[in-house]
Amino acid sequence: EYLPWFKADMIGLTGSLEQIREVAKQYGVVFIKDKEADEQGYLFTHSDYIYLLDDQARVRKLYPADFKVDEVVADVESLL
Known part of the structure; x- marks a missing residue:
């Protein structure tokens, strides 16, 4: 649901938090969930x-x- 805001044919990674952390570690990806949340949800800071x-x-x-x-x-x- 989130990816089409960027590009319709983008493929996203999903799974449990543990699975995502493992793949992120393999590729040196950094992601940090922001502590602040609003009515639209929460944000992540991540490598790009x-x-x-x-x-x-x-x-x-x-x-x-x-x-x-x-x-x-x-x-x-x-x-x-």
Whole structure:
């Protein structure tokens, strides 16, 4: 329900808190639930990198939110 606010075809991670923590740990993701809540719910602070994974699901590179498409294309081509 939440993801379409960002992009309709985005795939989100769900599961128990323990499962999410385990996957986050594997990829070095940081997430912290904000202590303040309002009528709309609560917020999370989280890392926002774009991950380049190889065919064995290993993290090969992290890109910041303001990444350059040409750099990603070159990196993907180097992995192919």
